[in-house]
Amino acid sequence: MRALIQRVKHAQVDVGNKTIGKIPEGLLVFICAMQGDRAEVGAKLALKVSKLRIFKDDEGRMNRSLKDIEGSALIISQFTLGADTSRGNRPGFSMSAPAEEGRALYESFIEDFKGLGIPVETGQFGADMKVSLLNDGPVTIWIDTEEGK
Structure with missing residues (x-):
């Protein structure tokens, strides 16, 4: 699985003219299931993301996790x-999991994250979404489990 994680002061996602997910301080997590990924990979990734110490402590160092700050995840x-x-110049997407497999792994990842006791909001799988955020730092981290390779 691949994840792009952004530390945010707030973030929201809209579909059409409706806000379907909105969080205060926390993490915006973009997730992609890759060919060959399994649900166990998503569970490990959810745990890793939740434990990343990328929020500032009282001394201004990145030393606190999402759980430590009682933050949320979008x-x-x-x-x-x-x-x-x-x-060439046109990206190919054949490395991403097929739609139904990707949906199942995405939903499983969400449930794994919720199971860690972190408030979670979500986008809508396959929809044309508009995402807005205030990136904090900026702090943006890429995680690639490389399980599907």
């Missing part, structure tokens, strides 16, 4: 994280 599916740009 989890959004983004199959384009699986883009292959090695040939």
Whole structure:
């Protein structure tokens, strides 16, 4: 699985003219299931993301986790994280999991995250979403489990 994580002061996702997910301080997590990924990979990734010490402590150092700050997560599916740009100028997405498999792994990842006791909001799988955020730092981290390779 691939995840792009952004530390945010707030974030929201809209579909059409309706806000479907909104969080205060926490993490915006874009997630992509890759070919060959399994639900166990998502569970490990959820745990890792929840434990990342990327929030400032009282001395201004990145030393606190999402749970430590009692933050929230906005989890959004983004199959384009699986883009292959090695040939030409048009990205290919054949490395991303097929839609139904991707949906199942995305939903499983969300449940794993909720199971860690973290408030979770989500996007809508496969929808044309508009995401807005205030990136804090900025802090943006890429995690690639490389399980599907």
